[in-house]
Amino acid sequence: MKAMDILKKGIFLFSFSILFISAGAQHTGNDRIEILLKKMTLKEKIGQLNQAMAGWEVTGPSAKVNCRELIREGKVGAILNTYMVDSVMALQRIAVEESRLKIPLIFGNDVIHGHCTIFPIPLGQAASWDLDAIEQSEQIAAKEASAEGLSWTFSPMVDISRDPRWGRVAEGAGEDTWLGCRIAEARVKGFQGKDLKDPRSIMACAKHFGAYGAPQAGRDYNTVDMSMISLYEWYLPTYKACVDAGAGSIMTSFNEINGTPSTSNRWLLTDLLRKSWGFRGFVVTDFGSISELISHGVAVNEFQAAALAMHAGVDMDMMSRAYENSLEELVKEKKVTLTEIDNAVRNVLLAKMKLGLFDDPYRGISKEREQKEIMAPEYLAFARKMVAECCVLLKNDKGTLPIPVTVKTIAVIGPLGDSKRNMLGNWTSAGDEEKCVTLLEGLKNKAGNNVSIIYEKGCNTNDQDRGGFKAAVDLASKADFVVLALGEDEWMSGEASSRANIDLPGVQNDLAEEVIRTGKPVAVVLFSGRPLAISRLNAIAPAILETWFGGTEAGNGIADILSGDYNPSGKITMTFPRSVGQIPVFYNCKNTGRPFRPAEPDQKYVSRYLDLPNDPLYPFGYGLSYTTFFYSNLKVSVNGNKILVAADVKNTGNRDGIEVVQLYIHQKVGSITRPVKELRGFKRISLHKGETARIEFTLTSDDLAFYHPDLKKYYESGEFEIFVGGSSNASLTQSFLFK
Secondary structure: OOHHHHHHHHHHHHHHHHHHOOOOOOOOHHHHHHHHHHHOOHHHHHHHOEEEEOOOOOOOOOOOOOHHHHHHOOOOOEEEOOOOHHHHHHHHHHHHHOOOOOOOOEEEEOOOOEOOOEOOOHHHHHOOOOHHHHHHHHHHHHHHHHHOOOOEEOOOEOOOOOOOOOHHHHHOOOOOHHHHHHHHHHHHHHHHOOOOOOOOOOEOEEEEEOOOOOOHHHOOOOOOOOOHHHHHHHHOHHHHHHHHOOOOEEEEOOOEEOOEEHHHOHHHHHHHHHHHOOOOOEEEOOOOOOOOHHHHOOOOOHHHHHHHHHHHOOOEEEOOOHHHHHHHHHHHOOOOOHHHHHHHHHHHHHHHHHOOOOOOOOOOOOHHHHHHHOOOHHHHHHHHHHHHHHOEEEEEHHHOOOOOOOOOEEEEEOOOOOOHHHHHOOOOOOOOHHHOOOHHHHHHHHHOOOOEEEEEOOOOOOOOOOOOHHHHHHHHHHOOEEEEEEEOOHHHOOOOOOOOOOOOOOOHHHHHHHHHOOOOOEEEEEEOOOOOOOHHHHHHOOEEEEOOOOOOOHHHHHHHHHHOOOOOOOOOOOOEOOOHHHOOOOOOOEOOOOEOOOOOOOOOOOEOOOOOOOOOOEOOOOOEOOOOEEEEEEEEEEEOOEEEEEEEEEEOOOOOEEEEEEEEEEEOOOOOOOEOOEEEEEEEEEEOOOOEEEEEEEEEHHHHOEEOOOOOEEOOOEEEEEEEEOOOOOOEEEEEEEO
């Protein structure tokens, strides 16, 4: 740190310390906050509850304000979307040198799947089933983000969703609650580390509380309506997992629950979150959601909306300025109490104290640290490996992949073949598209001088222009092998990116048919932020590799898979439907009184479609490898409160490989209906060709428990089934009794 910076830091610490001198006594963190609260005016208290934006992108409507002047007046507690050393230090310096009480700011940003080094989108990361790698990706993101002055991320998004039309499935872990909880824990730990005062950590923010992932019709921001049992069983546990993992903040969702929007829902934010779950962090709204209470129809104006949010337990207002504009008058009219405001301010100040901002408001940032941490070589190497781990081989007829070593010319065809921007995916923080490796570049890097890599775009992603078809077909005819790069543009998934038709957009299916008709070996590399309904493509493509949006090292990681240098091991965590008409379609569904039985296909008066099978195109947990695995010798035994499960897994192919061994349970009879299968364990194992491993799991009664009509969770004795296999279609099964 430069001498001037050291001097200024010393001046800040001296200035701030005088606020806490009281008869020479030393004070705990809570004591220090109470002393500070007594010195604050009402305007300054309200300022701590206001998050303003000083730059970068906007995710909703907002008024332009003089952010610097607001900071100087003590009217801002946090800054949105500002990072990099110079920008952060300039604004923080105003807060700690020019405002009356010199309270430091929190700087937050959407660090969703990396900061500068961009990793695969979260849905892709979930497909790796590698909790250690997911946690490490967030550690790297925290190191880069904190080096540029950020101390807070609006992540992880832990919304469970069963509807791929909803664009924000890209940001989550998929459809399964149990797996979603494990991934949520890993992300919080990765961001926050062992101590938030570590300047290389950042505070996590679990979002969107709650049940944001179940909007009607799969349309973003839409109404959510469900039974309380479904809410408790499937949609709330992932947020609770974040709370238990120590997440420092929670973000409210845009939707309503039981007719009350989350941002004004006292039962959700106070009774459940704080009183029942014991949450001790602070609650922030999503962008502008206090003002949106007016559109919801529960508030007549911003004044009433601010009161509702404060009564519910919202501590910080992100960008609506409703608190800034209304709270002082609400206190005067006795519609909001000083106690409510003080409680909210305490929560915000405590977070700042936990982050070490009162000890060092700059958290050790410097140009030197920024240069060292950003896109370090080891981060890029890790990102490349993670891309390969996240790819899912959906189809591979006749061993089309990996590309044979005898191939001398590879044609890359398709609108996603050489698109840097589309490698990043949505929510890319400080990611630089120019530093992304495209599929074409990755294959060229892999091939060196030994193989000729040629390229034609063929068509655009999302229009009806077929003008490039002939050149693409001609190119395919000259090649030994064709890689078709198809899928969505990055903007087609993410926030405000719901799609009613989730097949390949534009004329990409037509292009695929023309190219495949040449008779050349073809592998489709599929880029998307969601499961796609690709029945038409699936019927003709010999091989399909789902790669999601892989980030900075996308092209290199995908090339590692295509060449066979990395054996694919990813498994989807969200079901791929045959058609949008099946949605919602998910593995842990329930039977009905008239279930369809595939062995009796001609039955009419059962729960089935007339024009489509009930089963999906690809089920939860599915993914192929360049080798094969065989499951056998399942044994289940009960020992007191423990259920011991063991099975043999053999690599029966010609390559070493990684398999994700999955364990599912089913309670045959319960006091209320139970799902046909529920994930309760997995192990990611590496096996040499010909090798057999004995895989063991231990379950307890907690793994059998479920929520009842009284909203209490406990197990019921009875007969259960265990399933072990490589997907939710696992057929190796055994029953047992548990009392």
